[in-house]
Amino acid sequence: MATDLAISVTGLTRRFGARVAVQSLDLSVPAGTVYGFLGPNGSGKTTAIRCMLGLLRADAGKVSIFGESDPVRRLDGVGAIIETPRFYAWLSGRANLEICEAYLPEHRHGQIDEALERVGLLSRAHDKVSGYSLGMQQRLGIARALLGRPRLLVLDEPTNGLDPQGMRDVRELIRRLAQEGMTVFISSHLLSEIQAVADTVGIVLKGRRVAEGRVSELLRASAGDSGAVEIELGGPDLNAIRREVATLDGVSVLPRDRPHPGARAQRAPARERAQPRLGQPRRGAGRLERARRELREPVLEPDRE
Amino acid sequence: MATTNPIGGVFWRMVAAELRKLLSRPSGVVMLVISALLPILVFGLAKLVEGGGVNMNANGQPVASLFSLDGPKLLGYMLTARNFFVLPLFLVMVSAQLVAEERANFTLRALLALPNARWRVLLAKYTALLTLAAISIVGSLGVGGPLCFLFVDGPQTLVAWQGVALGWVASLASDAGLIALTLLISTFSSSVAGVLVGVILGLMADLAIRGLLQIAGMLKLFPTDQLAALMPGRALAAWEGYADGWDPWAFLGLGLLTLGCLAVATFRFQREDVL
Numbered sequence: 001m002a003t004d005l006a007i008s009v010t011g012l013t014r015r016f017g018a019r020v021a022v023q024s025l026d027l028s029v030p031a032g033t034v035y036g037f038l039g040p041n042g043s044g045k046t047t048a049i050r051c052m053l054g055l056l057r058a059d060a061g062k063v064s065i066f067g068e069s070d071p072v073r074r075l076d077g078v079g080a081i082i083e084t085p086r087f088y089a090w091l092s093g094r095a096n097l098e099i100c101e102a103y104l105p106e107h108r109h110g111q112i113d114e115a116l117e118r119v120g121l122l123s124r125a126h127d128k129v130s131g132y133s134l135g136m137q138q139r140l141g142i143a144r145a146l147l148g149r150p151r152l153l154v155l156d157e158p159t160n161g162l163d164p165q166g167m168r169d170v171r172e173l174i175r176r177l178a179q180e181g182m183t184v185f186i187s188s189h190l191l192s193e194i195q196a197v198a199d200t201v202g203i204v205l206k207g208r209r210v211a212e213g214r215v216s217e218l219l220r221a222s223a224g225d226s227g228a229v230e231i232e233l234g235g236p237d238l239n240a241i242r243r244e245v246a247t248l249d250g251v252s253v254l255p256r257d258r259p260h261p262g263a264r265a266q267r268a269p270a271r272e273r274a275q276p277r278l279g280q281p282r283r284g285a286g287r288l289e290r291a292r293r294e295l296r297e298p299v300l301e302p303d304r305e
Numbered sequence: 306m307a308t309t310n311p312i313g314g315v316f317w318r319m320v321a322a323e324l325r326k327l328l329s330r331p332s333g334v335v336m337l338v339i340s341a342l343l344p345i346l347v348f349g350l351a352k353l354v355e356g357g358g359v360n361m362n363a364n365g366q367p368v369a370s371l372f373s374l375d376g377p378k379l380l381g382y383m384l385t386a387r388n389f390f391v392l393p394l395f396l397v398m399v400s401a402q403l404v405a406e407e408r409a410n411f412t413l414r415a416l417l418a419l420p421n422a423r424w425r426v427l428l429a430k431y432t433a434l435l436t437l438a439a440i441s442i443v444g445s446l447g448v449g450g451p452l453c454f455l456f457v458d459g460p461q462t463l464v465a466w467q468g469v470a471l472g473w474v475a476s477l478a479s480d481a482g483l484i485a486l487t488l489l490i491s492t493f494s495s496s497v498a499g500v501l502v503g504v505i506l507g508l509m510a511d512l513a514i515r516g517l518l519q520i521a522g523m524l525k526l527f528p529t530d531q532l533a534a535l536m537p538g539r540a541l542a543a544w545e546g547y548a549d550g551w552d553p554w555a556f557l558g559l560g561l562l563t564l565g566c567l568a569v570a571t572f573r574f575q576r577e578d579v580l
Contacts, residue, residue: 055579075420086411102322
């Protein structure tokens with residue numbers, strides 16, 4: 001069936017006992033785009049992905065991928081990473097991919113070397129996975145998802161465990177795949193990660209979709225007077241910079257688990273106060289390197305739903 | 306979409322992939338090595354006893370004088386050794402590794418996110434395990450058979466050889482039942498140890514029930530012989546018929562056990578939530 005949608009999810013609901021993990025979720029992922037599935041941890045992203053891939057039974061709702069709703073047939077042409085990829089540790093990376101390939105339809109065979117090369121693991125393909133670092137296992141997971149050149153790539157938190165260079169590599173790979181026409185569905189709790197690669201974004205909170213649209217449109221909508229501005233911090237002594245920023249009125253230091261050390265200026269005046277102060281070389285505190293307008297934060301705060 | 310044969314080329318590739326996993330792990334390799342070594346051990350012990358190398362008496366007579374060895378009989382001892390405890394335990398362990406352990410370490414998740422019906426995945430795993438059991442039997446027979454045929458003297462008839470050969474074939478059927486039972490229990494547990502305990506407790510419960518049935522039979526409460534023969538523990542020992550006489554009820558029980566366990570395991574596997 002010809003369709004312009006790679007993924008169509010309607011009314012998807014999944015409960016675990018009394019807890020509703022995903023509630024009447026609707027998603028429309030256009031074919032050939034990079035779709036960011038954004039939400040804080042525990043918002044139901046992974047549960048929704050598992051339902052889409054048939055790993056979890058949905059209590060209600062309908063999922064179709066490229067117009068196909070049969071739970072087995074809709075997976076033909078889909079490659080996926082769900083959370084941290086796991087492997088047969090006593091086998092080599094290549095052997096792991098060969099085992100996985102055996103489960104694919106014949107028309108998707110014969111691309112192991114290409115997949116390994118894309119993620120930069122071809123030279124380590126014959127090493128046992130038990131000797132791989134977490135980042136290498138993550139890249140092997142992406143290679144496994146790329147087997148058979150899928151039309152749709154589903155990546156659930158694909159940069160988990162990667163160092164900054166690895167994260168940049170993954171983003172670059174996603175962009176290349178998108179240029180080749182592949183639809184990429186990427187979930188993350190990091191705004192910056194989604195913003196860096198996605199054309200369209202769906203934001204999910206407490207199992208419900210609260211916003212969906214093109215990233216540029218959502219950015220425009222969030223560019224009001226009260227729009228928070230996130231600034232990236234840099235310098236020789238980052239701890240001193242963080243301490244310095246924490247003393248500024250209207251500026252808060254972002255948690256350390258963010259991909260870039262940063263701070264948030266709640267209003268434009270606060271940023272104006274922060275800029276010259278941080279820029280003073282006498283304190284050795286560094287400088288504001290970049291200010292970027294991000295998706296508006298309140299969207300990700302459940303209390304403000 | 307073109308209709309594909311559910312047991313076509315991809316299915317056999319899946320079986321080969323599962324077999325590769327089994328044969329690349331120490332447990333699978335050790336199982337096959339034991340399969341090949343057990344007949345040699347039995348052969349050595351039998352020759353030792355026959356030659357008077359064991360200084361033991363039974364009923365006041367040397368054991369060696371009571372022990373007459375011939376090829377089919379020795380091959381039967383080898384079969385008993387093969388099916389006694391150690392190798393069935395290995396078979397349960399490797400079966401549990403292929404489902405319960407893969408669920409626990411999340412490798413099953415990657416397989417089930419691929420475009421295959423779950424029943425095909427389970428059937429591929431079952432077929433691979435059955436193939437491993439067949440390799441084990443062929444290995445034991447391949448080592449033990451020539452030893453018995455070439456190096457043991459004694460009265461031999463074609464009928465005697467046929468009987469014990471059928472016993473070896475029947476032991477593959479018993480393995481098929483044991484694997485099916487293990488896969489069923491693997492749908493309830495995510496640890497190899499849990500599955501092992503489950504199988505052992507299940508067979509102990511079976512033994513207790515058969516004991517109660519025997520008592521009921523002795524008290525002539527109701528006819529219990531056929532019912533006891535249908536019980537899993539007795540069914541799994543159907544191969545012993547080569548020595549005691551074949552019991553069709555035991556084979557019926559084995560068939561029911563195998564198909565029943567596979568059906569329930571498939572039903573549960575199909576509906577399982579994979580985290």
